[in-house]
Amino acid sequence: MGEYFFGLSEEQAILQDAARKFARSEILPRAAALDESADFPADLIRDAAKLGLQNLLMPGDLGGSELSSLAAVLVIEELAYACAGVTTSIVVNDLALLPILFGATPEQRKSFIEPIVSKQKLASFCLTEPGAGSDVAGMQSRLEKVDGGYTLNGAKQWITNGGKADQFTVFATLDPALKHKGICCVVVPSDAKGVSTGHHENKLGQRCSNTVSVHFENVFVPESALIGGEGSGFKLAMKTLDASRPMTAAIAVGIAQRAYDEAVAYAKERKQFGTPIAGFQAIQFMLADAITEIEAARLLTYRSSWVHDQGQRNSLESSMAKRFAADCAMKITTDAVQIFGGYGYTKEYPVEKLMRDAKLMQIYEGTSQIQRLVIARDILQ
Numbered sequence: 216m217g218e219y220f221f222g223l224s225e226e227q228a229i230l231q232d233a234a235r236k237f238a239r240s241e242i243l244p245r246a247a248a249l250d251e252s253a254d255f256p257a258d259l260i261r262d263a264a265k266l267g268l269q270n271l272l273m274p275g276d277l278g279g280s281e282l283s284s285l286a287a288v289l290v291i292e293e294l295a296y297a298c299a300g301v302t303t304s305i306v307v308n309d310l311a312l313l314p315i316l317f318g319a320t321p322e323q324r325k326s327f328i329e330p331i332v333s334k335q336k337l338a339s340f341c342l343t344e345p346g347a348g349s350d351v352a353g354m355q356s357r358l359e360k361v362d363g364g365y366t367l368n369g370a371k372q373w374i375t376n377g378g379k380a381d382q383f384t385v386f387a388t389l390d391p392a393l394k395h396k397g398i399c400c401v402v403v404p405s406d407a408k409g410v411s412t413g414h415h416e417n418k419l420g421q422r423c424s425n426t427v428s429v430h431f432e433n434v435f436v437p438e439s440a441l442i443g444g445e446g447s448g449f450k451l452a453m454k455t456l457d458a459s460r461p462m463t464a465a466i467a468v469g470i471a472q473r474a475y476d477e478a479v480a481y482a483k484e485r486k487q488f489g490t491p492i493a494g495f496q497a498i499q500f501m502l503a504d505a506i507t508e509i510e511a512a513r514l515l516t517y518r519s520s521w522v523h524d525q526g527q528r529n530s531l532e533s534s535m536a537k538r539f540a541a542d543c544a545m546k547i548t549t550d551a552v553q554i555f556g557g558y559g560y561t562k563e564y565p566v567e568k569l570m571r572d573a574k575l576m577q578i579y580e581g582t583s584q585i586q587r588l589v590i591a592r593d594i595l596q
């Protein structure tokens with residue numbers, strides 16, 4: 216099955232170590248302040264890019280790190296241990312560029328991937344709409360054929376890095392009645408005429424990752440910016456989500472591991488009834504369950520990456536990993552707050568932030584309910 220079940224290769228361990236060092240020395244000390252201010256961590260993202268810790272799956276000849284999915288999740292888990300908000304904003308470049316990687320011609324890859332990756336710019340993935348979240352095929356954003364290309368009209372909602380991006384990967388339909396068969400993928404520069412963005416959402420968690428609505432009003436899209444042909448957008452989006460779900464699962468694993476580590480340290484130090492609370496079975500059982508579930512989530516995540524790396528479809532494995540890791544992160548961070556007692560409920564300690572950050576993992580890139588739908592469809596087909 217591969218050596219990851221029993222240990223990492225030397226190369227993987229070196230990469231993991233580099234990501235850990237950057238995360239713990241650069242990201243972690245600033246996580247609480249970034250959470251409070253909700254300021255966008257542009258400098259941290261640029262530094263991560265310079266170290267090869269962004270654009271992880273992008274080809275080397277286009278400036279990317281060209282990592283396997285398994286190597287990428289090792290990096291992402293480390294970054295998320297320090298701050299999930301910063302990590303989401305780092306990882307979304309891969310999400311936005313994957314549909315291009317999967318569907319574009321060599322010329323399009325050069326035009327739309329290389330300038331973003333090699334110049335440390337940002338790209339956003341524009342799928343969700345105000346009226347169409349889980350129901351992707353229900354999208355209303357329209358592409359109308361005109362001379363030399365298309366006119367794009369519509370609105371996208373909850374777009375990560377949308378207010379900071381130089382380029383949008385946009386999904387829109389030629390005709391909503393065609394449902395998934397009408398959806399196309401186009402690339403739109405953020406400074407194109409008719410593009411505007413809304414305010415940065417004041418979120419519960421992952422507050423420093425930029426989240427905005429993006430609006431397209433009579434935006435001209437040249438034919439050369441259509442990725443993969445008319446009607447291939449839905450398939451490209453689904454293939455992209457299959458590839459990115461292990462990375463999202465890895466963010467959840469990173470959050471859960473951090474909450475566990477914080478809880479263990481606190482439980483050993485905090486005394487009640489004359490003894491460290493780690494001596495109480497009630498606390499021990501929460502910690503025992505947490506570490507067991509983290510290990511299970513990590514193995515599901517690694518395996519879903521490994522399946523992808525074998526060139527096989529990993530919809531089932533990546534949905535299982537994302538669902539399980541997200542739900543574990545929510546439970547384990549909530550238990551960590553419990554172990555910290557009243558102190559855990561304050562911003563003096565990191566666990567309440569972890570709990571708020573974890574909640575998003577059950578929502579974005581397909582909610583935990585939608586992952587179950589994907590799993591059920593796969594096993595019952």
Ligand SMILES: Cc1cc2nc3c(=O)[nH]c(=O)nc-3n(C[C@H](O)[C@H](O)[C@H](O)COP(=O)(O)OP(=O)(O)OC[C@H]3O[C@@H](n4cnc5c(N)ncnc54)[C@H](O)[C@@H]3O)c2cc1C
Nearest residue numbers: 340341342343348349373374375426578579580581582584
């Ligand atoms: C901070 C943040 C960042 C995001 N970043 C991006 C991004 O960069 N790009 C992008 O395109 N999108 C992004 N999203 C959007 C995200 O993927 C959607 O919010 C998510 O897919 C859910 O869609 P929705 O919010 O419209 O909820 P809805 O689809 O309205 O769902 C509401 C509830 O109903 C449940 N539900 C819906 N349908 C079913 C069903 N058939 N069976 C059972 N339950 C169901 C859901 O599970 C959920 O609990 C982001 C969201 C957030 C909050």
